[in-house]
Amino acid sequence: MSEKTLGITAKKSEDFSEWYTQIVQKSDLADYTDVSGCIVFKPLAYAIWEKIVSEVDKRFKKSGIKNAYFPLLIPEKLLSKEKEHVKGFSPEVAWVTYAGNTQLDERLAIRPTSETIMYASFSKWIKSWRDLPLRINQWNNVVRWEFKHPVPFLRTREFLWNEGHTVFATKKEAEAERDEIMGIYQDVTENYMALHGLLGKKSEKEKFAGAEYTITLEYLLSNGKAIQGPDFHHDGQNFAKAFNITFLDKKEEKQHAWQNTFAITTRMIGIMIAIHSDDKGLVLPPKIAPNQIIIIPIFTKENKEKIIKKANEIKTKLKRFDPILDDREEYSAGFKFNESELKGYPIRIELGPKDLEKKQVILVRRDTNHKEPIKITSLTKTVPKVLEEIQTSLLKKATELIESNIKKAKDFQELKQHIKDQKIVLAPFCNEAKCEEMIKYKTGGAKTLNSPLNQKTNAKCISCNKPTKELFYFGKSY
Amino acid sequence: MSEKTLGITAKKSEDFSEWYTQIVQKSDLADYTDVSGCIVFKPLAYAIWEKIVSEVDKRFKKSGIKNAYFPLLIPEKLLSKEKEHVKGFSPEVAWVTYAGNTQLDERLAIRPTSETIMYASFSKWIKSWRDLPLRINQWNNVVRWEFKHPVPFLRTREFLWNEGHTVFATKKEAEAERDEIMGIYQDVTENYMALHGLLGKKSEKEKFAGAEYTITLEYLLSNGKAIQGPDFHHDGQNFAKAFNITFLDKKEEKQHAWQNTFAITTRMIGIMIAIHSDDKGLVLPPKIAPNQIIIIPIFTKENKEKIIKKANEIKTKLKRFDPILDDREEYSAGFKFNESELKGYPIRIELGPKDLEKKQVILVRRDTNHKEPIKITSLTKTVPKVLEEIQTSLLKKATELIESNIKKAKDFQELKQHIKDQKIVLAPFCNEAKCEEMIKYKTGGAKTLNSPLNQKTNAKCISCNKPTKELFYFGKSY
Numbered sequence: 001m002s003e004k005t006l007g008i009t010a011k012k013s014e015d016f017s018e019w020y021t022q023i024v025q026k027s028d029l030a031d032y033t034d035v036s037g038c039i040v041f042k043p044l045a046y047a048i049w050e051k052i053v054s055e056v057d058k059r060f061k062k063s064g065i066k067n068a069y070f071p072l073l074i075p076e077k078l079l080s081k082e083k084e085h086v087k088g089f090s091p092e093v094a095w096v097t098y099a100g101n102t103q104l105d106e107r108l109a110i111r112p113t114s115e116t117i118m119y120a121s122f123s124k125w126i127k128s129w130r131d132l133p134l135r136i137n138q139w140n141n142v143v144r145w146e147f148k149h150p151v152p153f154l155r156t157r158e159f160l161w162n163e164g165h166t167v168f169a170t171k172k173e174a175e176a177e178r179d180e181i182m183g184i185y186q187d188v189t190e191n192y193m194a195l196h197g198l199l200g201k202k203s204e205k206e207k208f209a210g211a212e213y214t215i216t217l218e219y220l221l222s223n224g225k226a227i228q229g230p231d232f233h234h235d236g237q238n239f240a241k242a243f244n245i246t247f248l249d250k251k252e253e254k255q256h257a258w259q260n261t262f263a264i265t266t267r268m269i270g271i272m273i274a275i276h277s278d279d280k281g282l283v284l285p286p287k288i289a290p291n292q293i294i295i296i297p298i299f300t301k302e303n304k305e306k307i308i309k310k311a312n313e314i315k316t317k318l319k320r321f322d323p324i325l326d327d328r329e330e331y332s333a334g335f336k337f338n339e340s341e342l343k344g345y346p347i348r349i350e351l352g353p354k355d356l357e358k359k360q361v362i363l364v365r366r367d368t369n370h371k372e373p374i375k376i377t378s379l380t381k382t383v384p385k386v387l388e389e390i391q392t393s394l395l396k397k398a399t400e401l402i403e404s405n406i407k408k409a410k411d412f413q414e415l416k417q418h419i420k421d422q423k424i425v426l427a428p429f430c431n432e433a434k435c436e437e438m439i440k441y442k443t444g445g446a447k448t449l450n451s452p453l454n455q456k457t458n459a460k461c462i463s464c465n466k467p468t469k470e471l472f473y474f475g476k477s478y
Numbered sequence: 479m480s481e482k483t484l485g486i487t488a489k490k491s492e493d494f495s496e497w498y499t500q501i502v503q504k505s506d507l508a509d510y511t512d513v514s515g516c517i518v519f520k521p522l523a524y525a526i527w528e529k530i531v532s533e534v535d536k537r538f539k540k541s542g543i544k545n546a547y548f549p550l551l552i553p554e555k556l557l558s559k560e561k562e563h564v565k566g567f568s569p570e571v572a573w574v575t576y577a578g579n580t581q582l583d584e585r586l587a588i589r590p591t592s593e594t595i596m597y598a599s600f601s602k603w604i605k606s607w608r609d610l611p612l613r614i615n616q617w618n619n620v621v622r623w624e625f626k627h628p629v630p631f632l633r634t635r636e637f638l639w640n641e642g643h644t645v646f647a648t649k650k651e652a653e654a655e656r657d658e659i660m661g662i663y664q665d666v667t668e669n670y671m672a673l674h675g676l677l678g679k680k681s682e683k684e685k686f687a688g689a690e691y692t693i694t695l696e697y698l699l700s701n702g703k704a705i706q707g708p709d710f711h712h713d714g715q716n717f718a719k720a721f722n723i724t725f726l727d728k729k730e731e732k733q734h735a736w737q738n739t740f741a742i743t744t745r746m747i748g749i750m751i752a753i754h755s756d757d758k759g760l761v762l763p764p765k766i767a768p769n770q771i772i773i774i775p776i777f778t779k780e781n782k783e784k785i786i787k788k789a790n791e792i793k794t795k796l797k798r799f800d801p802i803l804d805d806r807e808e809y810s811a812g813f814k815f816n817e818s819e820l821k822g823y824p825i826r827i828e829l830g831p832k833d834l835e836k837k838q839v840i841l842v843r844r845d846t847n848h849k850e851p852i853k854i855t856s857l858t859k860t861v862p863k864v865l866e867e868i869q870t871s872l873l874k875k876a877t878e879l880i881e882s883n884i885k886k887a888k889d890f891q892e893l894k895q896h897i898k899d900q901k902i903v904l905a906p907f908c909n910e911a912k913c914e915e916m917i918k919y920k921t922g923g924a925k926t927l928n929s930p931l932n933q934k935t936n937a938k939c940i941s942c943n944k945p946t947k948e949l950f951y952f953g954k955s956y
Contacts, residue, residue: 031599031602031603033548033549033595033598033599034553034555034556034595034598035549035551035552035553035586035595038549038550038551039549040546040547040548040549040599041546041547041548042546043544043545043546043614046544046545046546046547047544047545049547050545066521066524066525067521067524067525067528068518068519068520068521068524069518069519069524069527069638070511070518070519071511071513071516071517071518071636072516072550072588072619072621072636073513073516073572073621073636074513075512075513077512078512090578091578091579092577092578093577093578094551094574094576094577094586095574095575095576095577096572096573096574096575096588097573097574097575097576098572098573098575098585099570099571099572099573099623100568100569100570100571100623100625101569107576108513108572110550110574110588117511117512117513120511120512121509121511121518124509125509130806130808136521140619141550141618141619143550143551145577145578147578158549158550158551160547328608330608
C-alpha cells in the first residue's frame with residue numbers, strides 16, 4: 001500500500017458508513033469476496049475472534065458446558081418441525097439440492113442455527129433424569145441469506161458464533177442458567193472488549209423464533225443506530241414438545257424437558273471496531289488486541305545495528321505483551337507510525353538515536369495519542385499500568401457514549417423527537433406486536449431494543465395507552 | 479444405558495467393522511444423524527479434536543503461520559479455475575442453488591477445500607516481494623459428498639480439519655516448509671496420539687488434484703487396511719498461474735508465486751481409536767485424553783461420606799490430570815468400572831473401604847489392565863510415571879503393529895501374496911498411473927500408499943519391469 005492510500009479519508013462523525021467500510025479494509029480486518037455478503041476474516045480480525053472464543057469458552061467449560069459438533073446440513077423435514085422456528089428462518093435458508101451431478105431426494109438446509117438437528121439427537125440421548133442437565137455448546141459457522149445490505153461483521157450472510165443448547169429437568173433450573181450465561185457474555189464484552197451493553201428482555205415481536213423469551217445485550221453505534229449483541233433464549237418446552245425430548249423423572253413419570261439456547265457472534269468484532277475506533281484507524285482494547293505493543297525503531301544505515309539491538313532487548317523485556325518489532329527497512333518511520341495507528345496497537349514504542357542516548361523510548365497511547373518519554377529501565381513497570389489505563393478508559397468512554405444517549409419519554413411526541421435525534425428512548429410499552437408495528441411506522445423505523453430486567457413501572461403504554469408494567473428501550477436498529 | 483447393553487459385543491480381531499461401529503457409539507464418541515455420512519462429534523470426540531487442534535495450532539503459530547477464515551461457499555466459476563482441481567473435486571461437491579425461495583444466478587459450492595476462494599483473495603493481496611511469504615491457515619468444516627460407504631471419523635461427508643495455504647517467492651523457500659510442517663504433524667501424531675505413520679511421497683496417480691507432489695503419513699488399521707493421515711502438497715506454480723498470483727521481485731520483475739497446502743483432519747480421531755482400542759472399549763493415550771484419570775469410590779450408604787471425602791482429597795491432589803470423580807449413587811461400582819474401560823480413561827483409581835483402611839488405592843492401567851495398590855501418599859509421584867509409561871507403550875505397540883506388517887516383495891507374485899495376507903508391501907515401482915491401475919486390478923485392489931523419502935533403489939518396476947529409482951509402499955486402503 002502506498003503512503004498516500006494508507007489513511008482513512010472519511011470522518012467517523014460525518015460519514016459513518018464510509019468510515020466503517022474503510023477501516024475494515026484498510027486496517028486489514030476483512031476483505032470482500034465474490035460471494036456477496038460473505039467476507040474473509042483476515043488474520044487480525046480472526047485473532048480478535050480467537051481471543052473472544054478463548055475467554056468465553058474457558059468460562060463455559062468451567063461452568064460444566066461441553067463442546068460438541070453437529071452437522072452443517074439439516075434435512076428440510078427436520079428444519080420444519082417447530083412451526084415458529086421454521087417461519088423465522090426459512091426465508092433466509094441456503095438450500096443444497098445437488099451432490100455432484102445427483103439431485104438429492106430431500107433438500108438440505110445449511111444450518112441457520114442448529115436447534116433442529118441437535119434436538120433430534122437430544123431426544124435420542126435423553127431418557128432419564130440421570131441424563132440431565134445436558135449442556136452442549138458448539139463453535140461453528142452458520143449461513144443466513146439476508147437480503148438487506150450486508151456490512152462486514154455487522155451483517156454477513158455467513159458468520160461465526162457459539163451456539164449453546166442446554167436441557168434441564170425443570171423450568172427453574174433452566175432459568176437459573178440465564179444469569180450465569182449472560183454474566184459470562186457481560187464479563188467478556190465489558191472487561192475484554194471494553195463495551196457496555198444494555199441488558200434486557202426482548203419484546204414479543206422481536207424475540208427468537210421458537211423461544212418463550214429472549215434476553216440480550218444491546219449496543220449503540222456512533223451513528224445513533226442500536227445493534228443487538230449476545231443473546232440468551234429460554235425456550236420453555238416448545239422444542240421439547242416438537243422434538244419429543246422427554247425423560248423419566250425420579251418418580252418414573254415421563255416429562256418434557258426445559259431448554260435454553262445462547263450465542264455470541266462475530267458481529268461483536270464489528271461493534272467493537274465501530275465503537276472504539278477513530279479517524280486514524282482501529283482502536284483495540286489491550287485485553288483483546290492480538291499484540292499489545294508495536295516497537296518502531298527509527299534508524300539510518302549508520303546507526304541501524306545499535307538501534308535494532310536495543311529494540312530487540314526491549315522486545316524481550318516486554319515479551320508477555322506479544323510485542324511486534326517493525327524493523328522493516330523498506331518503509332519509513334512515518335509510514336510505520338501511520339500504519340500502527342491504523343492497525344490499533346494499544347501502545348507504540350518509538351526508539352530513535354536521541355532516545356538511545358537518553359536511555360529512553362517514546363511511549364504513545366493509541367487511544368489518546370498521548371506521548372511520553374519513558375526510561376527503558378522502568379518500561380516493565382510503566383507498560384502494564386498504561387495498558388490498564390487504556391482498558392479502563394475505553395470502557396468508560398463506551399459506557400458514557402451509550403448512557404448519555406438514553407432519554408426518557410413522557411409522551412409519544414417526545415419519543416418521536418428523541419428517535420429523530422438518534423437517541424435510545426426508555427418508555428413504558430404494552431409489549432404487543434401490533435402496537436410495536438404502529439410505533440415503528442409512526443417514528444419512521446424505531447423498534448424496541450429490550451426491556452431492562454429489574455426496572456418496573458405502573459404506567460400506560462406510550463403508544464396505545466394500555467396499562468403496562470414494562471419499560472422498553474426504543475431505537476433505530478442497524 | 480443398561481448394564482447389559484453397555485459392553486462391546488464384537489471382537490476387534492474377528493469383525494473389525496462391527497467392533498469399530500460399536501466402539502464409536504458405545505464409548506460416546508459419535509452418533510449418526512438423519513444426514514447420511516454426517517455424524518455428531520459428541521463431547522468426548524470433540525475434546526480429543528480440541529487437543530489435536532491446540533497442539534498443532536500452537537506449533538503453526540510459533541512458526542509464523544496466521545489463522546484466518548474464508549467463506550464456506552464458493553461460486554462455481556471460481557471452483558472451475560484450476561482444471562485438475564475441479565476434475566478431482568466436482569463429483570463430490572454439494573451445491574447450493576436456492577436462498578429462501580430465490581434461485582441463485584450462479585450455483586455455490588460448499589467448500590470441499592478452499593484453494594479456489596483463498597487464491598482469488600491472495601492474488602489481490604500479493605503485489606510485491608514484501609508481501610511474501612504469506613502463510614495462512616484455517617480450522618474449519620468441509621463437505622465432500624463421497625458415495626462410498628461412510629464410516630464415522632474415517633470417511634464422513636462433512637469433516638473438520640486445518641487447511642494451511644502458503645505462498646512463497648521461490649520454489650526453494652516453498653519446499654523448505656515441507657519438513658517443518660510434516661514435522662509438526664509427526665510430532666503431534668506420534669507424541670500425543672501415539673501413532674506411527676509411514677512418511678513418503680504419493681504416486682502420480684494418487685497425488686492431490688492440482689499439486690506437483692503430495693507428502694503424507696500413512697497408517698495401518700488392524701484389519702490390514704492402510705489409511706492416509708496428514709498431508710502436505712507442493713503446488714508449484716499451478717494455482718499461481720490459474721489464479722494469477724504474481725509479485726514484483728526485488729528487480730521489479732513480475733513472477734508467479736510458489737505455493738503449498740497442508741491438512742490434518744478429524745479422520746485422525748478414527749485412526750487413533752482403531753489402532754489403540756480393544757474389545758473392552760476405547761484406549762486413549764494420556765496426552766490426548768480429555769481426562770487422564772477416573773476415580774471410582776466403592777461405597778455403601780454407611781461409609782459413603784468417609785470414602786467420598788477421601789476420594790475428593792485424591793481428586794484435588796491429582797488436579798493437574800483433570801481427574802473425574804464418579805460419585806454417582808445410581809450406578810454400581812461394577813457398572814462404573816466397565817464404563818470407565820469403555821470410555822478409555824488411561825488410569826482408573828479405585829477406592830474401597832479396605833483401601834481406605836490401608837491408606838491406599840488400587841491403580842488400574844487401561845492399556846494393560848494391570849492393577850496395583852498404591853499408597854495415597856505416593857500417588858502424585860506414581861501417577862505421572864504410569865501415564866508416561868502408558869504413552870510410551872502405546873506408541874511402541876503402534877509402531878510394532880505397522881513395522882511388523884511391512885514386507886518387501888521381490889517379484890509380482892510375492893507382492894500379490896503379501897497383499898492377500900493383508901500386509902503393506904515395499905516394492906520398486908515406475909510411478910506411472912497406468913501401471914498402478916494394472917497392479918490394482920491384478921491384486922484385487924492394492925494401491926500405492928506413498929514412497930519413503932530417503933530410500934532409493936536401482937531396480938525394475940515390480941509390475942512393468944521398467945527401470946526405476948523409487949520404492950513404494952503398497953496396500954489395500956480403507
